[in-house]
Amino acid sequence: MLPSNQSTRIAWGASLGLSLLLLSLPWLVRLDGHPHADWQQFLGRFHPLAVHLPIGLLVLVPLLEMAGSHRPALREAAGFVLVLAIAGCLIALSLGFLLAYGSGNAGAGVTRHLWGGVVLTIVVLICLLARPQWNAQGGRYAYPALLACMLIALVWTADQGGSLTHGSNYLTQYMPAGMKRVLALGSVQPSASFYAKHIHPILDANCASCHGEGQAKGGLRMDSYELLMKGGQDGPVIVAGSAARSVLFQRITLPPGHKQFMPAEGKPPLQPEEIAWIKAWIDQGASPTLAKLAGVTIREELPEVPIEPVGDYSALMPEIQKMEQGQGAKLKQVSAKPSDGLILFTVDAASTFDDAQLAQFQKFAPYIVEAELGRTAVTDASFDTLKQFIHLRALHLEETRITGAGLPKLASLSHLSYLNLSGTQVTAASTASLSAIKSLRHVYLYNTPAQPAPATTGTPQPKEKNAQ
Amino acid sequence: MKQHPLCTDTEQVTNVLDLAIPARVKQEWAELQTRRHFLGRAGKVLGWAAAASLLGDRSLRGDNYSAAGAQGGESLKFPNFAPKAKRAIYLFMSGGPSQVDLWDYKPNLAAQFDKDMPDSVRGSQQLTGMTTGQARFPVAPSHWAFKRYGQSGTWVSNLLPNTGRMVDDLTIIKSTNTEAINHEPAIMLMNTGNMNAGKPCLGSWLAYGLGSMNDNLPTFMVLQTKLNTAENNQPVSSRLWSSGFLSSEYAGVGLRSAGDPVLYLTDPNGVDREVRRKMLDAVNEINRQTYEELGDPETNSRIAQYEMAYRMQSSVPELADLSKEPQSTWDLYGPDAKEPGTFAYNCLMARRLAERGVRFTQVYKRGWDMHDNVTKILPIICQETDRGCYALITDLKQRGMLDDTLVIWAGEFGRTVYSQGGLTPDNYGRDHHPRCYTTWMAGGGVRPGITYGETDDYSYNVVKDPVTVRDFNATILHCLGIDHNKLAYKFQGLDQKLTGPVPASVVSGLLA
Secondary structure, X not given: OOOOOHHHHHHHHHHHHHHHHHHHHHHHOOOOOOOOOHHHHHHHOOHHHHOHHHHHHHHHHHHXXXXXXXXXXXXXXXXXXXXXXXXXXXXXXXXXXXXXXXXXXXXXXXXXXXXXXXXXXXXXXXHHHHHHHHHOOOOOOHHHHHHHHHHHHHHXXXXXXXXXXXXXXXXXXXXXXXXXXXXXXXXXXXXXXXXXXXXXXXXXXXXXXXXXXXXXXXXXXXXXXXXXXXXXXXXXXXOOXXXXXXXXXXXXXXXXXXXXXXXXXXXXXXXXXXXXXXXXXXXXXXXXXXXXXXXXXXXXXXXXOOOOOOOOOXXXXXXXXXXXXXXXXXXXXXXXXXXXXXXXXXXXXXXXXXXXXXXXHHHHXXXXXXXXXXXXXXXXXXXXXXXXXXXXXXXXXXXOOOOOOOHXXXXXXXXXXXXXXXXXXXXXXXXXXXXXXXXXXXXXXXXXXXXOOOOOOOOOOOOOOOOO | OOOOOOOOOOOOOXXXXXXXXXXXXXXXXXXXXXXXXXXOOOOOHXXXXXXXXXXXXXXXXXOOOOOOOOOOXXXXXXXXXXXXXXXEEXXXXXXXXXHHHXXXXXXXHHHHOOOEOOHHHHOOOOOOOOOOOOOOOEEOOOOOOEEEXXXXXXXXXXXXXXXXXXXXHEEEEEEEEOOOOOHHHHHHHHHHOOOOOOOOOHHHHHHXXXXXXXXXXXXXXXXXXXXXXXXXXXXXXXXXXXXXXXXXXXXXXXXXXXXXXXXXXXXXXXXXXXXXXXXXXXXXXHHHHHHHHHOOHHHHHHXXXXXXXXXXXXXXXXXXXXXXXXHHHHHHHOHHHHOOOOHHHHHHHHHHHHHOOOOEEEEEEOXXXXXXXXXXXXXXXXXXXXXXXXXXXXXXXXXXXXXXXXXXXEOOXXXXXXXXXXXXXXXXXXXXXXOOEEEEEEEOOEOOOEEEOEEXXXXXXEEXXXXXXXXXXXXXXXXXXXXXXXXXXXXXXXXXXXXXXXXXXXXXXXXX
């Protein structure tokens, strides 16, 4: 593979020179993080447009070479495509450099992408030089290996570039959870603070593609709490305690058409509730650890407790059907699918339905997923029966005589997600044990000593207690 | 059994019931024989038909009665899957509430006051006879300001301050659209899935499919709100809660808005409970004999209805007795709720019915049909309904009932952005508008705090995520655990469905 004649020597020499020039470019013209001439940015913004042509051409080259083993005409075309690709690479590289230099982008991501582009162009150059020999059946593996290197460099560089425009989690954000686990992505345990749970995700999704590890426009990075509070080249963007005086808040609340509006470049504005959360978070001290903010309640998107099949109760069906005919407590199937379980209805016998009657349902205990015991005569003694309803998901005890003394007995119900204790005598102390039930999503304590009824027409809010 | 005239075999008379065919087919055949009986044919199969019905029967009560549900034959088909909502409350705003003035905020319209709406917006649409002759269609921006409410930042008109406070609990649909432009077909379409009368309504389909959750009150109840003569009222009729071709047990049972909630429910003087029971037993016996003779399932419906009425003699007075409601109830629903027949009273009653295991309650409020004088009438009707809606949702939520109750607020269509009749800075009218209108749902099965669908700048055409009436109904059924394609009943040779023959789809964007 050494240069043999005059013309190849010239080609090698020119390529070497060009490669050296490319390699030294980042030192010749330093990316200093400051915006420069407008014409540079104007031209530079054609980079994302121009970059896709050489990508397509470079993917085409190996395909043509492979297909060429059957159709020689295609192999001839491959050489031409390769030359075109080099031209495309050089144009895209120049425009990209203008973009980075002109707009003052100097983050680690930009640097990586730039180096990727330089290396890729040089590999393509070498491919072009190595090709004639390979074509003449000289080195058998060198050229295909170079093509493989070229593809790897291409994918890596393109991924870096994509992360700059769309954010680094663009491809993985909606990946199925199972796949994420396999790839060990996003396995970091989320912190419980308001910042970690609500503010950081907003900034990450909407801001970090320009103000992050990849690019740090205006010297501002928002991908971690410390960097966010540090601010940009013009100083801090957040004034803890005052959203109105915080540049960040000012910029996201400008009219969307305003020159300084953020997110810039036509990216979608933040949602009103997101803005409200940011405002509340800054106003209340912009703390990295505070878990709850006054005046902000966010519906927790806790995963639903999966429905577990209750087992086979077909042997009990005659009894269940007979009960349905009588006027009294009855069991009904949740759905046409027997394994969805049974609901215990007592509305027709509420006034007389007591602990002894409930105890008669013990033989159905594992199959009952919901028990409607509201307004019945059951007492705290009923919990001894109820704790055997191992598949119970919803328990209605509203306006019964229970005091809550037996509530700890429910701890064994690992599927219980709904518990209605409205209008009973339960107290804050007696409901404390409920926090042990991890599956619990909704606890209703309306009109109990634990949560007295509202006296006026204010905005009565039900207490939705999350056990986690 | 009489032989077919074309049958040449004089010796052998085949009995259908002896054939090796499924029992279900035999039963269907026997029922058809029942009908033929009325045409003068006697048959020994009738006794069998009666017996078959009785064998598969759970009881002669209102729920899951299998003579009426005989088409299925299986013991339980619905819900098809575990439902999010066990029951539903439908607040029907008859007349067509103005989406332009209440929900569909178009701030840019203010600058368009009295300008002609571009013809391109209306396209080739045929208008009602009330405005089709108008020389021009001047844009009438809403007279009222809008405000953002809740964490969802939803824009709601100042006419609905209480509703605004609960927007985070609502699933607002701005892209509901219908094919009918006049009240009767539109209201039939909304309720029964068909513009022509005679089909079962949503409540009847639910009663038929899901059955009752209690013994002492009907599965499906209807509450009409007292007439307010200051408003422009369109009639609502019992066609809207008819069970159509389903057994009449599944028809909605109305509570009167004044006087006794149900007429003739109290025993006459001198007739005590025991005498009443004896009388009913005797009547039932006679009816049972009639059924055995004729096998008409409607006879059983009659027996079931008598029994239900007997139980309602004690359950309805208890239902209507509001004396045990605490002060907090009146603080929430407002003073109107103490007066029977008001919208607030009906909202409170809907909550009480839900507590007592009623599957489906429909509250009708008339008066939304504002062809003129919008600025005077709309505040009246909003004032009348706003607090009741808020109170109902809030009450259900604080009592833990919103998790398994679906609440629906809808009319039959919306209103035009252009003014019907004269447009002045202070007043305007609005004609019927089927192409877009706003509805909302809340509770079991739907996603709270969202607004679904978008309309154009004139609140005239849907530009994103349209929801047709059949999609709307399919979504309601889905929340209650029903696959709308499976809730079918054979009638007139068709598998009749609430969502009709045109493919409908559950709107997944609305679901929790």
